[in-house]
Amino acid sequence: MKTTNSKRLFDQAQRYIPGGVNSPVRAFRSVGGNPLFIKRARGATVTDVDGNTFLDYVASWGPIILGHAHPAVVRAIQRAASQGTSYGAPTEQELILAQMICQALPSIEKVRLVSSGTEAVMSAIRVARGFTKRDAILKFDGCYHGHADHLLVKAGSGAATLGLPDSPGVPKAFAGHTLTAPYNDIEAVKSLIQKHWRKLACIIVEPIAGNMGVVLPKKEFLRQLRTLTRQHGILLILDEVISGFRVAYGGAQTLYGIKPDLTCLGKIIGGGLPVGAYGGSKDIMDLVAPAGPVYQAGTLSGNPLAVTAGIVTLKKLSTSGVYEKLDRRGAQLAEGLGKAAKQANVPFFQTRVGSLMGGFFSDTRVVDFSSAKKSDTARYAKFFHKMLERGSYFAPSQFEAAFVSTVHTVSDIDHTIEAAHQVFKKL
Ligand SMILES: *Cc1c(COP(=O)(O)O)cnc(C)c1O
DSSP states (O other): OOOHHHHHHHHHHHHHSGGGSSSGGGGOTTTOSOOOOEEEEEBTEEEETTSOEEEESSGGGTTOTTOBTOHHHHHHHHHHHHTOSOOSSOOHHHHHHHHHHHHHOTTOSEEEEESSHHHHHHHHHHHHHHHHTOOEEEEEETOOOOSOGGGOEEOSTTSOOBOEESSTTSOHHHHTTEEEEETTOHHHHHHHHHHHGGGEEEEEEOSSBOSSSOBOOOTTHHHHHHHHHHHTTOEEEEEOTTTBTTTBTTHHHHHHTOOOSEEEEOGGGGTTSSOEEEEEOHHHHTTBTTTSSBOOOOTTTTOHHHHHHHHHHHHHHTSTTHHHHHHHHHHHHHHHHHHHHHHTTOOOEEEEETTEEEEESOSSOOOSHHHHTTSOHHHHHHHHHHHHHTTEEOOSSTTSOEEOOTTOOHHHHHHHHHHHHHHHHTO
């Protein structure tokens, strides 16, 4: 595979951009090698600057659920652009997207649009703190909620502990307001709540964890979180930035029947342009300025291009049969990869909800971050590069999700599975 153009651009990019990329996982650090620079994408494929074309299972990390450059989305963006790209004043399109979100997710009565998932989570937590007049938050080890200061925190070796920052630049005092527990460990949550509930504003969780690979919630985990938070006046925030409109039109909360106090959205609701959103019941959301005293603002919030792309995407997703199709394609890919692994005797622990899936190179069940970390990441790196050589682009990290879109065909996926049969034998 020729990669000279990507290599040249990456060399130059490293002179002007830290690490040559504008978001760290793109740099291929955990699988080795140089990242591919993408020239264009269409439907189920991306094409790099050397002319290599790949079936894409990264989907820009989730947003591209209708495939790349979907004609209806592109047309709508072009039409919107010709009317001006930003006004800093309200538009009817914002109202339409807000209504669509409120109708899709019954827990949301009012919603505020922002420009990224990070911003959505950061703002939702501010609202939770304002509402409860408490400062601490509880998150789960291995869950990613964007890069805001108080969220860049992990737990000490499996035990639930007080937070220490993951990154230089995050003051200890900020991280100190963040408690962490292992995902799926309700006992750890109970004991933290028992000790700290008076200062806990919220528990934030990915209802399906998608940033340590894909880790599914245990059957009662989310329900127990809901009960415990209610009992102690703690808000429950579901971070559905990945799962919202991905695993079902109404997100994981509809799938599992959980009603959170606040929900964070992003990725799909922007149709491939930058959008995030946070919402919840009227009484909580009316704390947000200018209705209430909790300040949050954005020059490009509710941007007309991004909102238009979101509206068209959600409209397409709301037509009948879409999620059934996504589930069939997801099942086809997951079963195919599973068979290939089995025939080659490679331990491979799989997780999937519809078109969102994970595959851990591990012979242990993965239920939290510490079990996820037992995966053979060197083996994943080999899998990644060999699949790439055979035309399938998976995420450049063991700890990321794979996605299929509505335009991946049965034969696209067959092609990937065939490649996987060759590749697993060489691992
Ligand atoms: C991607 C993601 C975010 C952050 O969204 P950005 O748009 O990258 O800021 C937050 N939470 C979850 C669960 C995510 O997957």
